[in-house]
Structures are given as C-alpha cells and as structure tokens.
Amino acid sequence: MTSYFHAVTLNKDKCVGCTNCIKHCPTEAIRVKEGKAKIIDERCIDCGECIRICPQHAKMAVTNTLEEIKRFRYPVALPAPTLYGQFKAGTTVDMVIAGLLELGFARVWEVARGAEIVSRVSGEYFREKELPKPVISSACPAVVRLIRVRFPELINNILPVDSPMEAAARMAKMEMEEEGCPLDEVGVFFISPCAAKFTAVKNPIGRRKSFVDGVIAISDIYGPLYGMLEEMKGAPRLQKSTGSGIHWAVSGGEMRLLPKRSSLSVDGLVNVAHVLEDVVMGKLKEVDFIEALACVGGCVGGPLTVENPFMAKTRIVALAKRAGQPVDLLPELPEGTKWQDFTWTENLQPQAVLKLDDDLAEAIRKMEALDEIHKSLPGLDCGSCGAPTCRALAEDIVRGQGNEVDCVFKLREKVAELAERMVALSSKLPPSMNEKKQKEGKQ
Ligand code: SF4
Numbered sequence: 001m002t003s004y005f006h007a008v009t010l011n012k013d014k015c016v017g018c019t020n021c022i023k024h025c026p027t028e029a030i031r032v033k034e035g036k037a038k039i040i041d042e043r044c045i046d047c048g049e050c051i052r053i054c055p056q057h058a059k060m061a062v063t064n065t066l067e068e069i070k071r072f073r074y075p076v077a078l079p080a081p082t083l084y085g086q087f088k089a090g091t092t093v094d095m096v097i098a099g100l101l102e103l104g105f106a107r108v109w110e111v112a113r114g115a116e117i118v119s120r121v122s123g124e125y126f127r128e129k130e131l132p133k134p135v136i137s138s139a140c141p142a143v144v145r146l147i148r149v150r151f152p153e154l155i156n157n158i159l160p161v162d163s164p165m166e167a168a169a170r171m172a173k174m175e176m177e178e179e180g181c182p183l184d185e186v187g188v189f190f191i192s193p194c195a196a197k198f199t200a201v202k203n204p205i206g207r208r209k210s211f212v213d214g215v216i217a218i219s220d221i222y223g224p225l226y227g228m229l230e231e232m233k234g235a236p237r238l239q240k241s242t243g244s245g246i247h248w249a250v251s252g253g254e255m256r257l258l259p260k261r262s263s264l265s266v267d268g269l270v271n272v273a274h275v276l277e278d279v280v281m282g283k284l285k286e287v288d289f290i291e292a293l294a295c296v297g298g299c300v301g302g303p304l305t306v307e308n309p310f311m312a313k314t315r316i317v318a319l320a321k322r323a324g325q326p327v328d329l330l331p332e333l334p335e336g337t338k339w340q341d342f343t344w345t346e347n348l349q350p351q352a353v354l355k356l357d358d359d360l361a362e363a364i365r366k367m368e369a370l371d372e373i374h375k376s377l378p379g380l381d382c383g384s385c386g387a388p389t390c391r392a393l394a395e396d397i398v399r400g401q402g403n404e405v406d407c408v409f410k411l412r413e414k415v416a417e418l419a420e421r422m423v424a425l426s427s428k429l430p431p432s433m434n435e436k437k438q439k440e441g442k443q
C-alpha cells in the first residue's frame with residue numbers, strides 16, 4: 001500500500017487491453033490483467049509516456065480545470081515557458097500573458113523568471129557547497145522519482161534546489177502578500193506541460209508543502225487562450241522574463257546557464273536511464289552536472305502539450321532571442337531574497353521498490369529463482385501475458401503476482417502435456433476389468 005498521489009490514471013471503460021502501454025512504460029509499471037491495464041503505483045513515476053501512447057486515450061492526467069481558479073479572489077497564473085511555444089508564429093509572450101489575464105487571472109508570474117532564479121541559486125550552490133559528482137538536476141520531477149525508485153544510490157547527487165515552478169510560486173505569493181492580498185485568497189496555478197508536475201505539487205520534492213495551489217494542463221487552457229489571441233495583438237509590454245529563463249523549455253536550457261563546468265544534457269526517459277546506469281557504474285566521472293529531462297526535447301515534448309515539440313522548440317528559441325538581452329545573461333535574485341531561500345528544507349528518501357526482498361539472502365534466492373524461471377520462458381517478450389517482457393513475468397511470478405501459465409506458450413505446453421496424459425489414461429482400465437480383458441484376449 002502507498003499513500004503516494006499519482007496524477008496519471010486509467011479510465012477503465014476506455015481501455016481495451018491492447019498492451020501497447022506496457023511496452024512503453026520505462027519503469028515496467030503497467031500490467032494488463034483480465035483485459036484491462038493496471039498501474040503498479042509503487043513503480044509509476046508519472047512521466048506520462050502511457051498518456052502519449054494509448055490509442056484509446058484511456059490514460060489521463062488528473063489536473064485542475066480553468067473553472068477552479070474562481071475558488072480564489074486573486075488567482076495567479078504561472079505559465080511554464082513551454083506555453084509560449086504552443087502558438088503560431090507572431091504570437092508574443094505579451095499576447096499570451098494578456099490572454100491569461102483576460103481569462104480571469106488577477107496576475108501572471110512567469111515560470112521563466114523562476115528558472116532564472118533557480119539558475120542563479122544553482123550557481124551559488126556550486127560555489128558554496130560540495131555535492132557528489134556528477135550533480136543531477138532536480139528540475140524534472142519524473143527524473144527525480146525515477147532516481148528514487150530505480151537508482152536510489154544516486155539520491156545524494158540530486159541538486160537540492162527548488163524547481164522553477166516552486167520558485168515562481170513562492171515569489172508570486174510573496175508579492176501578492178506585500179500588496180496586501182490575504183494569502184488564503186490567493187490561488188497560484190501552474191500551467192503545465194506534464195502530469196509529473198501535478199504529482200510534485202501533491203507530493204512535494206524537498207519541501208513539506210508546495211507553494212502551488214493547482215495545476216492546469218496546457219492542453220486544457222490552449223483552446224480558450226487560442227480563441228482570444230487575435231484580440232491581444234498590440235498588448236503592452238507585460239513580459240518580465242529574459243531569454244535565459246524562456247530557454248529552459250528546451251533541453252540544454254538549464255545547463256548553458258551554469259558557471260563553466262563539464263555538463264551533459266540528456267532527454268527522453270530511456271536515454272536518461274542509460275546515462276544514470278553509466279553514472280552508477282562510475283563511467284561519467286569527468287562530468288560535473290547532468291541536466292536530465294524525461295521528455296524528448298525537454299518540456300516542449302511534455303505529454304500535456306499541444307504543438308509538435310520540434311516546432312515548439314523552434315519558436316522557443318526565437319522567442320528567447322527576441323526577449324531583448326543575451327540568453328546567457330542572468331538577472332539578479334529578486335530583492336529581499338537570498339539564494340538559500342530556494343533550497344530544500346527536507347531530505348529526499350529512496351523508494352527502492354524494485355528490490356526483491358529486504359533480506360539480502362532471500363533477495364539472492366529470489367534472484368536465482370527469477371533467472372531460472374526466465375530461462376524456462378520462450379524469450380519472445382510478446383506481452384500476451386500482460387507483462388512487458390518475459391523477465392518481467394518471471395519477476396511477477398517470484399513476487400507471487402503472476403503465474404507460469406499466464407504465458408500462452410507455457411499454457412499450450414501444459415495443455416499438450418495434459419492431453420498426452422489424458423490419452424494415456426483413457427487406454428487404462430481398472431485392474432479388475434483389465435484381467436477380464438486379458439482372458440478374453442487369450443480365448
Ligand atoms: S494502451 Fe494500455 S491503457 Fe490504452 S487501451 Fe491499450 S492496454 Fe488499455
């Protein structure tokens with residue numbers, strides 16, 4: 001049992017049990033049982049890969065609706081920089097911000113500015129503190145969760161600094177309070193490219209409580225916003241972010257702002273997992289910093305976006321250039337804050353759910369049993385058993401969550417064996433009749 005909140009859920013009625021999603025889940029967190037997908041909570045990292053892949057749209061992200069901003073007297077929008085790249089060429093950041101205000105938000109606080117803060121704080125952290133190398137970015141919650149679940153030995157490598165979303169939310173609340181708005185009437189809503197951010201709001205990373213009150217999917221706000229952009233032409237200068245913050249929407253945007261270091265940027269969860277495996281094996285000793293993002297191309301490839309990620313990336317790069325100052329130039333921290341304000345207050349705990357047993361001897365025994373069962377399976381990784389690979393089924397069997405005959409080939413073998421035994425048995429007679437038959441045969 002886990003009390004961990006997941007933003008990715010299944011609509012059972014829509015699921016037809018096609019097994020597409022089990023093959024694409026990077027943590028093997030999905031099984032198909034009795035014709036329906038089932039998400040294994042402990043393994044799910046809310047990356048949203050299954051949302052992208054499901055042909056029936058049976059996988060969904062739980063987020064807030066635009067209607068819910070009405071619960072607050074002062075709703076504040078925190079647009080992820082990714083939002084800026086979703087609209088056709090000619091759409092400016094000012095137009096998007098003006099559109100959000102028109103939709104009912106009292107204030108817009110750009111997450112691109114939160115990214116600028118985080119870049120500055122990260123620079124200070126590197127100067128002042130020691131962390132095991134390579135240091136791994138904490139900006140993508142799906143990657144942080146992947147490390148907790150699959151690479152717990154790397155937890156101390158994670159940079160303990162708030163995400164741009166949290167930094168922006170904190171600043172938005174601080175400003176609203178300074179202006180005399182009671183904080184219980186201020187509702188801060190992140191406009192998100194992914195489900196993982198909603199999960200991170202419900203299960204805060206490095207903090208007891210998130211500064212964010214709600215998360216609205218870019219795909220949900222896109223329509224209403226698009227409908228009014230035409231009228232926003234000629235909006236006054238509302239943008240406060242610089243190109244450096246906007247650039248965070250694409251892979252490499254964070255890395256380029258760090259003080260001169262040997263850095264590596266990787267995107268797409270499969271690639272991220274390979275890089276982390278290399279870190280565990282000690283192969284990346286010369287790297288100081290790893291920017292790791294779950295989505296291909298960075299947040300522009302998030303599962304709750306609308307636009308083709310490559311097109312969105314082109315627009316982000318253009319908007320960053322147009323922002324009016326070199327994209328590598330970072331603004332100072334906001335007045336009244338210090339870099340330590342944006343660092344974690346809580347330690348991250350590992351969630352090594354992939355361990356076979358807490359007891360080492362038992363874990364070794366189970367691993368040997370797993371290997372034996374795996375060898376006995378056909379090795380086709382066809383997915384008909386409802387597990388993504390033959391090895392995953394072997395693991396399920398060892399954990400007591402699967403059966404050898406879930407494999408159709410094994411089932412066929414067993415049926416054939418049974419049939420042979422039935423035939424053999426059918427020719428046998430009870431001993432009493434057997435003797436009579438023998439006598440009849442002699443006459
Ligand atoms: S992809 Fe997964 S959730 Fe979607 S229909 Fe197929 S089995 Fe069900």
Ligand code: SF4
Pocket residue numbers: 047139140141142143193194195196197293294295298299300301302303
């Ligand atoms: S890369 Fe960005 S959009 Fe994708 S899961 Fe991570 S934070 Fe979300």
